[in-house]
Each structure stands twice: as C-alpha cells, then as structure tokens.
Amino acid sequence: MHSDEMRLCAITLVVGMAVQPALGGQERSGEMVEWRYVGAEQSQTKYSAVDDINLMNVDQLEVAWQWEPGELPLEEFRTRPGSFQATPLMIDNVVYLSTMYTRVIALDADTGEELWAFDPEAYRTGPRGAGPGGFKHRGVAVWGAGDDMRIFLNSRDSLYALDATTGELIREFGDNGKVLLTDGFPNEVTRDEFDQTSPPVIFEDLVIVGSRVPDRVQHRFDTPGSVQAFDTNTGERRWVFYTVPQSNDAFGADTWENGSWRFTGHANVWGLMSLDEDRGLLYVPTSTPSSDYWGGRRLGANLFAESLLCLNARTGEREWHFQAVHHGLWDYDFTSPPNLMTLTVDGRTIDAVAEISKQGFTYVFDRVTGEPVWPIEERPVDTETDVPGEVPYPTQPFPTRPPPFAQQGVSLDDANDLTPEVHRLALEELRTYRIGPLFTPPSLRGTLQRPRVDGGGNWGGAAFDPTTNMLYLRTTEGTTSNQVCPTDPDLPDVDVAYTNNCPRGAAAAIYRGRAGAADVFRSRLGPIPLVKPPYARLVAIDLDAGDIAWRVPFGEGSALLRRHPLLRDADLPDRLGTPGANGLMVTGGGLVFIGGGDPYLYAFDAATGREVSRVATEFRTSGNPMTYRSRSGRQFILIATGAGPDAALVAFALPEE
Amino acid sequence: MKRTRSLGVACILLVLVMVPAAAAQDHPGAQPYKQVCQLCHGSEGRGDLGPSLVPLGFDVDYVLAVVREGYSQMPPISTRELSDDAVRQVVAYLESLSSQTSGVVASSYDGPRTAEGQPDLNGIWQVLTTAAWDIRAHNAQDGVPAGLGVVEGNDIPYQGWAVTQQQENYANRMTADPVGQCYLPGVPRITYMPFPFRILQTPDHVIMTYEFAHVVRIIYTDGSPHPLPNDFWMGDSRGRWEGDTFVVDTTHFNGRTWFDAAGNFHSDALHVVERYTPTSAAHIDYEVLIEDPTVFTRPWTMRMPLYRRVEEGLQLLDYDCVDFILQSLTGQEGGAR
Numbered sequence: 001m002h003s004d005e006m007r008l009c010a011i012t013l014v015v016g017m018a019v020q021p022a023l024g025g026q027e028r029s030g031e032m033v034e035w036r037y038v039g040a041e042q043s044q045t046k047y048s049a050v051d052d053i054n055l056m057n058v059d060q061l062e063v064a065w066q067w068e069p070g071e072l073p074l075e076e077f078r079t080r081p082g083s084f085q086a087t088p089l090m091i092d093n094v095v096y097l098s099t100m101y102t103r104v105i106a107l108d109a110d111t112g113e114e115l116w117a118f119d120p121e122a123y124r125t126g127p128r129g130a131g132p133g134g135f136k137h138r139g140v141a142v143w144g145a146g147d148d149m150r151i152f153l154n155s156r157d158s159l160y161a162l163d164a165t166t167g168e169l170i171r172e173f174g175d176n177g178k179v180l181l182t183d184g185f186p187n188e189v190t191r192d193e194f195d196q197t198s199p200p201v202i203f204e205d206l207v208i209v210g211s212r213v214p215d216r217v218q219h220r221f222d223t224p225g226s227v228q229a230f231d232t233n234t235g236e237r238r239w240v241f242y243t244v245p246q247s248n249d250a251f252g253a254d255t256w257e258n259g260s261w262r263f264t265g266h267a268n269v270w271g272l273m274s275l276d277e278d279r280g281l282l283y284v285p286t287s288t289p290s291s292d293y294w295g296g297r298r299l300g301a302n303l304f305a306e307s308l309l310c311l312n313a314r315t316g317e318r319e320w321h322f323q324a325v326h327h328g329l330w331d332y333d334f335t336s337p338p339n340l341m342t343l344t345v346d347g348r349t350i351d352a353v354a355e356i357s358k359q360g361f362t363y364v365f366d367r368v369t370g371e372p373v374w375p376i377e378e379r380p381v382d383t384e385t386d387v388p389g390e391v392p393y394p395t396q397p398f399p400t401r402p403p404p405f406a407q408q409g410v411s412l413d414d415a416n417d418l419t420p421e422v423h424r425l426a427l428e429e430l431r432t433y434r435i436g437p438l439f440t441p442p443s444l445r446g447t448l449q450r451p452r453v454d455g456g457g458n459w460g461g462a463a464f465d466p467t468t469n470m471l472y473l474r475t476t477e478g479t480t481s482n483q484v485c486p487t488d489p490d491l492p493d494v495d496v497a498y499t500n501n502c503p504r505g506a507a508a509a510i511y512r513g514r515a516g517a518a519d520v521f522r523s524r525l526g527p528i529p530l531v532k533p534p535y536a537r538l539v540a541i542d543l544d545a546g547d548i549a550w551r552v553p554f555g556e557g558s559a560l561l562r563r564h565p566l567l568r569d570a571d572l573p574d575r576l577g578t579p580g581a582n583g584l585m586v587t588g589g590g591l592v593f594i595g596g597g598d599p600y601l602y603a604f605d606a607a608t609g610r611e612v613s614r615v616a617t618e619f620r621t622s623g624n625p626m627t628y629r630s631r632s633g634r635q636f637i638l639i640a641t642g643a644g645p646d647a648a649l650v651a652f653a654l655p656e657e
Numbered sequence: 658m659k660r661t662r663s664l665g666v667a668c669i670l671l672v673l674v675m676v677p678a679a680a681a682q683d684h685p686g687a688q689p690y691k692q693v694c695q696l697c698h699g700s701e702g703r704g705d706l707g708p709s710l711v712p713l714g715f716d717v718d719y720v721l722a723v724v725r726e727g728y729s730q731m732p733p734i735s736t737r738e739l740s741d742d743a744v745r746q747v748v749a750y751l752e753s754l755s756s757q758t759s760g761v762v763a764s765s766y767d768g769p770r771t772a773e774g775q776p777d778l779n780g781i782w783q784v785l786t787t788a789a790w791d792i793r794a795h796n797a798q799d800g801v802p803a804g805l806g807v808v809e810g811n812d813i814p815y816q817g818w819a820v821t822q823q824q825e826n827y828a829n830r831m832t833a834d835p836v837g838q839c840y841l842p843g844v845p846r847i848t849y850m851p852f853p854f855r856i857l858q859t860p861d862h863v864i865m866t867y868e869f870a871h872v873v874r875i876i877y878t879d880g881s882p883h884p885l886p887n888d889f890w891m892g893d894s895r896g897r898w899e900g901d902t903f904v905v906d907t908t909h910f911n912g913r914t915w916f917d918a919a920g921n922f923h924s925d926a927l928h929v930v931e932r933y934t935p936t937s938a939a940h941i942d943y944e945v946l947i948e949d950p951t952v953f954t955r956p957w958t959m960r961m962p963l964y965r966r967v968e969e970g971l972q973l974l975d976y977d978c979v980d981f982i983l984q985s986l987t988g989q990e991g992g993a994r
Contacts, residue, residue, distance in 0.1 A: 421882070432926075488817075503816060503951075519816035520729070522708075522950040524928070527728055559722035565715065619735065620726075646735035 033629040038087040038139040038199050039461070040626070042275035043340035046463035046585040048627045052635035054589030057654055058603045059613040064636060064653035065112030069099040072645050073134075079123040082134030083622045084640040084647035085197075085459075085582065090628035091142055091149070095638070096164070097649065098137045098199075102155035104162060109630045112651055116167030120155045120178075129156060129195040131214060134644065138272070138459070138623075139199040143207065143232050150232065154196035154209045157182050157189075159230060161207075174235025181209065181228065183237070186246050187265065189213065189223035198272045198459070201282060203313045205232045208282060210269025215331070216507065218291040218494045222265020227273070227284055227309075229316060239316030243267040243286045243304045251318065252303030260298040266290040267305035271459050272337035274353070275313060276367060283353055283367070284309040285334030292331045293442050293484050293505070294498040296389025301326040306334055308355050308363065310370060320370030324357060326393035329442050330482060331453040331506075332358045335581075336461035336473075343469060344544050345373055354464075354543060356457035356473050359438060360406025361399050362541060374401035374546050381439040387484055387498060392441040401546035405539040406456040406475040407531075409437035410448045414531040419570045426530050429523060433481065433504075446483035446504040450531065452579075453480045453506060460583020460596065460624050464543075465606065471541040472592050472606070474554055476579040478529045480506065481521075490516030527560040528567065534577030538584075538594060538604060550609035553577050555598050575611075583624045595621025595639050601652065617641045617650055686750025689743040693734060702751050703810075707731060708955050712755040717748045766936050767901075771858055776901045776935045778856045778863075781966040781973065784943070788849040791919035792959060801918075807849070809958040813921060819952045826920025834918050839870065839978040841890035843914030844907045844929050845945045845959065847872055853966055855973055863896055863903065868973045876905055883908055888925060890914060903933040916947075924951040939965040 033050050040046050053061065073080035081100035088097035088107075094115065095107040102122045106115040122135065130136070141152045142164060149164035150173075159181055161173035169177025181196070182189050193213055201208040206229040213223055225243035230236065245253040245261050253261050268287040275282055289298055289305040306325040311318055325332050336356045343352045343364075353367035364373040376399045383392040407414075412435070415426040433448040434440065440447050455476040462473040485502035487494050492514065494501070501507040503521035529535060534553035542549045555578025561567060562576070580596035587593065591612065592604040600614040601621055619642030627637045637652045690702070699705035702713075707730070713720070724744050727733035739747075769777040787795070787804030793813065794806035815823060826833055836842050842850055852868040861879040866872070876896040883893050888911035896905045912925030928948040936942050941963040948956045 424883070519954045522955075524926075524948070524950065558726055560719075560726055560728060563716075563719040563722045565719065620733070642735070643733065646733075646737055 030633045031629065032093065032631050032633075034092070035088075035090045035626045035628045036142065037089060038141070038624075039272060039274070039337050040585070042201060042277060044272065044274045044337040044461060044464075045339065045341070045466060046461070046583065046624065047465055047587070048585065049588035050627055050629050050635050051588035051590075052629065053587070053591070053627075053637065053654060055591060055605060055612060058589070058591055060654050061601075061603075061613070061615045061637070061652045062655055064634075064651045066651065067105075067107055067112045067114065067649045069101075069103070069105075069647050069649075070645070071099060071101050071103075071647070074123050077123045077126055079127045079130070080134040081644050081647070082130065082136040083643045084649075085136050085623050086139045086640050086649075087624040087626050088638055088640075088649065089140065089142060090626070090630075091164070093631040094164070096140055096142065096151055097640075098140050098153060098155075100135045100137060100644075100647070102135070102137045102153065104140055104151055104153050104167065106164075106167060107649075109628065109636065110632050110634065112649075118153070118160075118162055118167045118169075120153065120158065120160055122155045125156045126192045128192040129214060137197055141200045141202050141207065143202045152200050152202070152207045152232075154181070154200050156196060157191040157194040159200070159207065159209060159235070161232070161235070172233065174230075179230060179235040179237070181211070182223075185223055185226070186242070187221045187223045187263075193217055194223070197270055201273050201275050201313075202232070203229075203275055203277065203280065203282070206230065206238060206313065207232050208273065208313065210271075210273060210284070212268045212270035213266055213290075215266070215288075215290070215292050216493055217265075218496050218499060219265070220263040220297075220495060222263075222290050224265050225267040225269050225286055227269055227282070227311065227316065229313070241284075241309075241311055241316040241318070243269060243284075243307075243309070244289065245303070255301040255303040257299035260300070264289050264298045264302075267302070268333075271333070271335040272461065274338040274340055276340055276351075279368065280313045281319060281367065282311045282313040283338040283340070284311060285336065285338060285355060287333035287335070288325075288328040288331050291494070291496045291499055293329055293482055293500045294387065294390060294496055295327050295329055296387070296391075296498065297496055299327070299391050301393060302328065306332060308334060308338060308353070308365075310353075310367065322363065322365065322370060322372075322376075322397075324355075324361070324363060324397060325359070325439075326396060327391075329390070329392060330359070330439070330449055335459045336457045337459075339462050339464045339471060340367060341464050341466060341469065341543065343373065345546070352543070354462070354471060356405070356462045356471075358451055358453070358456040358458060360404040360408050360451050360456040360475065362402050362405065362471070363399055364402070364543065364546070372399070374399065376400070382436055382441065385441040386444050387442060389497060390441065392439075396439050402541050402543070403548055405473065405537075405541065405548060405551070406451045407477055408450060409440070410435040410450050410479055410531065414450075416525070416528060416530055416532050418528070418533070418567055418572065422525065422528060422566055422570075425525050425566075426528075429525065430530055442482040442484050442500075444483070444485060446481040446502075448479045448530070449482045450477075450479045452476060452478050453482075454581055455480070455579075458581035458583075460581055463584050463586040463592065465586045467588075468606075469542065469544045470549060470586075470606065471543050472584055472586055473539050473541070474580070474584055474594055474596065475537050475539055476535065476581070477531075477537065477577060478535050478579060479531055485518070488516035488518070492516070525566070526564060527558065528564055533557070533573060534575060535579050536577035536597070538592065538609065540606070540609060552604070552609040552611070554594065555580075555596070555602070556600070557598070582622060585625050585627065587627060593625040593627075593637060593639075595623070595625060595641070597621070599641075601625065601637070601639055601650075615652060617648075619643070619646055619648060622647075684746075684750040684753055686743075686746035686748070686753075689739060690747045690750055693739050694747060697731070702754055704955055710751050713748065713751045717745055720744060720748050768935055768938050773860055775858070775898050775903075777858070778903065778933065778935060778941065779858055781853050781855050781971055782941065782963045783853040783966055784849045784851075784961055784963055786849055786961045788959070788961065789846065789851055789917060792917045792921055793919070795919065807959045807961045809960060812957070814954045814957055816952060816954055819922075823920050823922060826915070826922055828920075830918055830920050833920070835914055836918065839982050840913065841870065841872060843890060843910060844874070844892050844894070845931060846914065846916055847874075847891070848931070848943065848945075848963075849961065852976060853971075853973060866973060869976050870978045871975075888912070892927070892929065899932075901934060905929075905931040905933070907931070922952070923947070923949045926951045933963070936962075939967065
C-alpha cells in the first residue's frame with residue numbers, strides 16, 4: 001500500500017471518530033454498529049442487536065464482497081495453510097482478521113478492499129507446531145482507541161503489537177514490537193512445537209494469552225499449559241499461571257501421583273478465554289493433560305486439566321476452579337469460550353458463567369463464587385480397563401441441569417439403520433468394540449466413545465441472547481474409536497508406554513506414512529457412521545429454566561453419505577446433520593446464523609428452531625459468523641470459508657436498494 | 658502468494674481435447690491424475706500413502722463427493738484445482754486401468770448354457786498351482802513344489818503387526834496350520850487344495866462339493882442376503898451372475914482358517930469375492946478379491962485358472978482327513994466309525 005493511500009485511511013478514521021460508534025447492545029437505526037472482539041464481547045455473547053437482516057428478509061441475502069487470503073503450501077518450509085477459522089472484528093469501519101499463516105489483514109468494512117497486511121512469517125517456524133490439518137488461527141484482539149489503537153496478534157511462540165491504522169509494528173512493545181512467549185518456562189519448549197490459535201484477552205493495560213502444544217507431542221517434560229499477561233505498552237510479562245502445578249506445595253500438586261506434575265505437559269489453554277471486565281475476572285478453559293488417552297504415567301485427578309479456571313485478571317491468582325473430567329482419557333478438552341451472562345433462576349439474579357463441553361454437558365456457575373447454579377453430582381463410573389498401568393478415576397461430575405445436549409454413550413440399539421445392509425454391517429462392527437456409557441475407559445481393542453473426541457460443543461462455542469437468556473449451540477454427534485496400544489519405538493515425539501497410534505486410534509492417521517505409524521483400520525461402512533443420524537444438531541437452552549428449549553437437526557450433511565453405494569437406494573432425511581467445530585451467532589433480527597462443514601450459511605428462527613433459509617458459499621464454511629452495520633448503514637454478515645489455497649472471507653448483505 | 662493453479666487446470670483441459678484416448682498414459686484423465694492424485698494414490702492408481710484406486714468400485718458421483726469433501730486423511734480438493742470434468746476424466750482413466758488389469762476376464766468365449774441362460778459350469782474342476790502350499794512366490798522345499806505365486810503383485814498388504822504374525826505362523830506351520838489338524842480350509846483355500854471339486858448348478862443355488870474332507874458349499878443365487886452375523890469355517894456364500902461371470906460373496910468366517918500352508922492368514926472380518934468366468938470349454942478364470950481391514954491395509958487379489966478334468970468316468974473320491982488323524986492317534990485302521 002502506498003503512503004498516500006495510508007494517509008487517506010488515517011484521515012477517514014479520524015473523521016469516523018466524530019461519529020460515536022454504538023455498542024452492540026443499544027443500537028439505533030442506521031448508526032454504525034461494531035463487533036469489537038472475536039466473541040462480539042469479551043463475555044463471549046456472539047450476539048449483535050442489529051436487526052436490519054431479520055426473519056422477513058434473510059432469504060434475500062447475497063454475496064456483497066469476498067476477500068481471499070491466497071495462501072499456498074510452501075515447500076521450502078514444509079508448511080501448509082489449514083482451515084480458515086478466523087472471526088473478524090469490525091472497529092470504526094475497518095475489519096481486522098488473521099489468516100491461516102497468521103497474517104493480520106485490515107479491510108474496508110463496506111467494500112472489502114485491503115487496507116494493510118502484516119506478515120509475521122510464521123511459516124518459518126516449520127510445520128511441527130501446527131495440527132495435522134496445517135496452520136490455523138482464530139483472530140486478533142484490539143486495545144485502545146482513536147489514534148492509539150493497537151492490534152495484538154499471538155502467533156506461534158510470539159506476541160506482536162501492531163498499529164491499527166498502518167499495520168506497522170509498535171517498536172516500543174517488547175523487542176521491536178514482539179515478545180517471546182516461552183521465555184523462562186519451567187520446561188523447555190521449542191519454538192516449532194509451541195503454538196497459539198485463539199486470540200488474546202484484553203484487560204486494562206494487559207494482553208492475556210493461553211498456550212498450546214500439539215497433542216501429538218507426548219514427552220516427559222513437555223511444557224505445561226499456561227496463561228500469561230503482558231503489559232500492552234512495554235511488552236513486559238506481568239504474570240503467568242501454569243495449568244499444571246509447578247511445586248509440591250502448590251494447590252493441586254497432590255492430584256498428580258508420584259510427583260507426575262514435574263514432567264507432565266499440556267492441559268493447554270487453546271480455546272478462547274472470557275473476561276468479566278467490571279470484576280477483573282478471567283475465565284480459562286483447559287484441555288487434557290498429555291498423553292490424551294493413557295494416564296498410566298499421571299495417575300490421579302490431574303488438576304487443572306479439563307477444568308474451568310477463574311483467575312484474577314490483574315494478578316493471575318486463582319479465584320476458583322471446577323474440573324469437569326478427572327484423570328482425562330477421552331480428549332474431552334474444554335474448548336468452548338465460557339459464556340458470561342446474568343440469569344434469573346427461581347427468582348434469584350445470578351451473574352453466571354456457562355461452559356458447554358465436548359462431552360455434551362452445560363456446566364453453569366455463579367461466576368464470582370464458583371458455586372454451581374444447579375447441583376453437579378459426583379457419580380461412580382466404570383473403571384474396568386485392560387490397559388496396563390491405567391487407573392481410571394472412580395467418579396466423574398454430572399450436572400443435574402440443564403440436561404445433556406448431546407447423545408452420550410453407545411449401545412447396540414444405536415446401530416445405524418439407514419438400510420438393512422448398513423444396519424447389519426454397523427452391528428457387526430459395533431460388536432468388535434468395547435461400548436458403554438459416557439466415561440467408559442479406553443481399551444486395547446478400541447472403546448467407542450460418544451460424543452466424539454471432536455464432538456459435542458467445540459471451539460466455536462455457544463451464543464447467548466441477553467434479551468431472552470437463551471443459549472444457542474451446535475453439537476456434533478457420532479462416535480470415535482478410543483484405542484490404545486504399546487508405543488512403537490520408531491514413533492517420533494512419543495515416549496509414553498501406550499498411545500493411540502493403533503489401527504483404530506486417532507494418531508494412526510496423523511502419523512500415516514512415517515516410520516512407526518500404525519496402519520489405519522478401514523471400516524466396511526467407509527464414511528458412513530456406525531450410529532444413526534443426525535450427525536449434528538442446533539440446540540437452544542433456556543438458561544433461566546435450565547432446560548432445553550428446542551433441538552433440531554443441523555445441516556444437510558456429507559455428500560459422502562448421500563452418494564455412497566450402500567445408501568444409493570436409501571430414503572435419507574434432508575438434514576443428515578453436518579458435524580463441525582465452528583459455531584454460531586444470534587442477532588436482534590431473531591436469527592441464529594450458523595455455518596460449518598458444508599458449503600452454506602444457514603439462518604434459523606431463534607425462537608422456534610425453524611430453518612428459515614440458507615445461502616450457498618463456494619467453499620465450506622469454516623469460521624464463526626459475525627455481523628456489523630457499516631458506516632454506510634448496511635448490515636453485513638461475514639464468515640470465513642474454505643481451507644488452504646481455496647479459502648475466502650465472504651461478506652453477505654441484503655441487495656442494495 | 659497469488660494463485661496460479663487455475664491456469665494449470667486450463668492447460669490440462671486443453672491437453673484433454675487434443676490427445677486421443679489410446680494407451681493408458683495417453684488417456685485424458687492420466688494428466689490430472691498425475692498432477693493431483695498420484696502423490697498419495699501412487700502411479701496408475703496402485704496405491705501408496707492412500708489406498709489403491711484400481712479397481713475403483715465407485716461411481717463418478719461418489720468420487721466427486723470424496724474429492725470435494727475429502728475423506729479420512731484425504732484433503733478436500735476444490736474445483737479450482739480439479740474441475741468436475743477433470744474428475745470425470747480421472748474416473749474414466751482409472752476405469753480403463755481396471756479393465757486392463759482384469760483384461761483376461763473380458764472373455765469372448767460363448768459356450769454351452771443352462772436352461773436359465775447362464776454359462777454351464779457343471780462338471781469337475783481342479784487347479785494346477787502350488788497355492789495350497791504358499792500363495793506367494795516360493796522356492797521348492799522337501800515335499801513342496803516351487804511356485805510363482807497367485808497373488809497379484811506378489812504383495813499381501815499386511816498391517817505391521819500382521820507381518821510379524823504371519824512370520825510366526827510360518828515358523829510354526831508344521832503344527833499350527835489348521836488344515837494339518839483337519840479343520841476345514843475355508844474360502845478360497847478349498848478351491849486350490851490339490852484335489853478336484855464338482856460344480857452343480859440349479860436355478861436358485863450352486864453347489865460345490867470338494868474331494869477334500871467332503872466339504873460342501875451351498876451358494877444361494879436367489880438374491881437372499883447374508884444372514885445376521887454367525888461364524889462358519891467356510892463362511893456364508895451368496896452368488897449372483899454378472900454377465901457370464903459367476904460372482905460369489907462370502908462373509909461370516911470364524912477367523913481360524915489360513916490361506917495356505919505358509920501361514921498367510923486373516924481375521925473373522927474376512928470378506929471374499931470370487932469371480933468365476935469361463936474362458937473356454939475347459940478353463941475358468943478364477944479371481945478372488947480379499948478384504949480384511951483388521952489384517953490388511955487394502956483389498957488384494959489372487960488369480961489362477963481352473964481346469965476341467967476330462968478323464969472318462971471321473972468322480973470325486975474320498976479323502977477323509979479326520980479318519981487319518983484318528984488312525985495316527987489310535988494306531989488303528991480307519992473306516993470303522
């Protein structure tokens with residue numbers, strides 16, 4: 001971009017400041033309405049009051065503009081761009097987003113014209129830190145206002161501060177605009193293994209980030225999950241909280257038998273965190289400790305893995321915590337951004353936090369005290385296992401309200417019955433697995449777990465309408481095989497005795513083609529799931545009542561099923577259900593917008609769950625939708641679509657008059 | 658970071674128009690295959706990181722769905738990288754490769770037929786291979802004639818653990834071979850035991866009786882499906898006619914049989930598809946597709962000719978294996994049970 005153009009946008013921005021932008025919750029017709037954070041607000045409502053697009057006209061949506069990242073696999077670094085998962089922000093008529101290779105882009109909110117781009121050259125760190133699907137990133141955060149507004153980008157092992165107007169590095173921040181996130185970590189972590197995928201939280205003059213090491217890496221002395229706060233001006237680290245205790249006296253160390261806190265890593269913080277800005281309370285969802293499916297080297301409950309942590313945002317001190325899975329063996333990470341809201345339950349007003357989960361539960365707490373809003377009972381679970389060294393935890397927490405939103409556990413009655421032949425094959429294959437209720441331990445022959453490891457609610461999270469106190473979410477239904485077997489000595493990155501690198505374990509596909517990789521089991525059903533459809537649902541939960549308000553199949557589902565030879569003559573439902581991790585938003589137009597997994601953006605009636613319309617996209621929708629009203633007074637709905645070289649940010653709007 | 662690939666596709670399409678579809682490498686689908694698919698699926702669809710695509714076994718619609726959505730480790734491929742038309746060409750290319758590899762089957766032989774119009778296979782047949790000892794190529798050993806093998810490519814795609822298991826079986830073959838203990842040989846091993854067998858066709862089933870151990874297979878051709886899961890030494894066989902080829906689908910094995918005396922093995926997930934195609938009055942092309950996802954990384958194929966026994970007055974005689982075992986155990990003459 002030429003400097004003349006740059007000056008021009010600076011002028012535009014200054015002029016823009018004159019009009020006070022309205023907040024999402026209190027918009028007036030025609031005024032610009034922003035979307036300031038990836039989750040709309042740091043309380044993660046994913047709600048916008050804008051109602052220009054509503055039940056009456058949503059079927060007229062059309063593509064207004066489209067912007068393509070144009071990122072390619074880079075042979076010299078052996079990297080490739082993965083799924084395009086960013087949720088953009090819109091501030092002062094500029095859209096900010098991150099790409100798969102974690103470039104930051106500023107676009108004109110009305111036209112999609114590129115204003116500036118910043119490239120941290122993250123691909124130079126190589127492919128190891130990225131997941132098997134390639135590089136991905138979910139967005140950026142903004143701090144300040146007016147002519148001192150900064151964009152913060154957490155990319156791989158670094159945090160960057162950029163001038164929001166120009167995209168230039170803020171040289172006073174850290175080392176010429178960048179700080180290294182892994183400085184002083186208790187266990188060494190290489191920059192090619194350390195990763196950041198979810199955007200930072202901004203609180204006063206602090207920028208707060210989580211952390212991630214790929215599940216694939218399963219070493220003694222892997223780095224523990226962390227939350228860190230840096231000074232927005234200097235880049236100085238102000239505090240750090242490790243999700244695995246780091247001394248024998250630290251709270252929770254006694255939940256790691258044989259001092260296994262010393263060498264156990266992960267319990268990552270890879271999902272989005274939330275912030276109660278008035279109280280300065282930070283809500284942190286954490287993942288499974290390493291290794292995901294075998295805990296023989298980390299006996300005990302393993303705090304603070306698979307937990308919701310409430311931290312003091314100023315100091316990083318723990319206020320309260322809740323562990324949803326003790327001694328996790330199912331990869332049931334907490335990945336969804338905690339939703340903050342005010343509820344009225346039995347006449348009581350409660351400032352609450354609700355966390356939806358992969359395992360299909362919604363955990364609701366008083367967000368100040370950590371007291372469950374409805375009782376959460378510790379119930380005995382199956383602990384029988386044939387896996388050497390494993391000691392499954394005897395109890396797990398079960399919320400009494402709201403009811404589970406996902407199907408949990410597997411029995412032979414669940415066998416897919418789309419045709420008699422499919423039913424026969426599904427029954428035959430189901431019988432080769434260990435099956436049982438939620439929290440049935442992994443096994444050497446393979447335990448079928450439902451929800452899937454990527455099932456239930458995932459990083460896309462839930463949306464909350466503060467005018468109705470309804471929580472909306474998409475749940476991915478179906479099963480995955482949880483099989484563990486002795487680790488092949490040739491396998492890279494793994495030194496635990498048992499891992500899921502087996503024909504029916506998740507890692508076999510990840511390692512495929514490398515020395516030590518297990519051969520992948522091929523089901524005779526091919527891509528047809530072992531259990532009945534639908535494979536995804538859209539669910540509305542009335543959080544005042546703690547009840548499910550409605551639940552409908554979501555998405556037409558995979559063409560792999562519709563066109564499969566075994567289903568050619570089957571009478572399939574219109575909505576088989578589209579699985580996926582990305583989420584949704586709810587608007588003042590009475591609509592829930594949701595994409596993910598198939599090439600459509602869907603609109604549902606927020607009150608009834610009726611699918612109102614859908615609009616086609618060239619690529620499959622892959623991010624969370626967001627919306628704003630631009631300075632010109634037009635409401636846009638943006639969603640990231642596609643993966644790799646075939647990706648686009650698509651802006652929808654009503655036809656211009 | 659700008660896109661240049663749509664240009665590449667345009668070039669491919671130009672090539673499609675200009676090159677006549679003669680040899681496989683000149684097939685219009687060969688070029689897009691090489692450019693996009695070959696890296697994982699190997700040259701000429703033979704499989705590498707990804708599964709073999711020959712024979713393909715899926716229609717264009719399904720292949721389009723797989724290409725666009727991806728499946729398992731296969732990433733989705735957009736229309737910009739591979740147009741729908743290019744996918745159709747690739748499918749046609751793979752189908753041309755399939756018909757080449759199973760070229761023997763496309764027989765022009767038109768012999769005697771039954772009242773129902775099917776080729777008349779009634780009679781006594783026998784193989785002349787050494788597959789019963791070892792289905793792969795092997796050297797001669799004491800009592801074992803050398804053989805070139807009957808497995809296509811001579812490669813049985815065992816999973817890692819199964820390679821070890823087969824080697825263990827081989828080392829212990831003298832005592833561990835189930836046939837050595839007179840258990841039924843299973844399918845397809847029964848076909849290539851060095852004994853004759855008779856095919857008897859009726860309108861709604863085909864009976865195969867074997868000299869070895871009085872084995873009988875009743876193969877229903879009435880369109881009935883396999884019964885609900887149950888384990889059989891010989892599996893459950895259902896047959897159908899595809900043109901002049903008799904196709905037998907067999908499942909529900911108990912997983913305790915071997916393919917040969919060399920320890921080549923499978924699990925109870927074995928699925929066998931046999932194809933009997935008459936190529937002359939005295940020859941049947943016998944092709945067997947083996948699927949067993951528990952043991953193998955992909956399906957694989959065996960092939961050998963069956964020869965009609967033409968000796969006058971020939972009949973199946975008696976090889977009562979159990980009796981021999983009893984004799985060796987008791988030291989008494991058999992036949993007195």
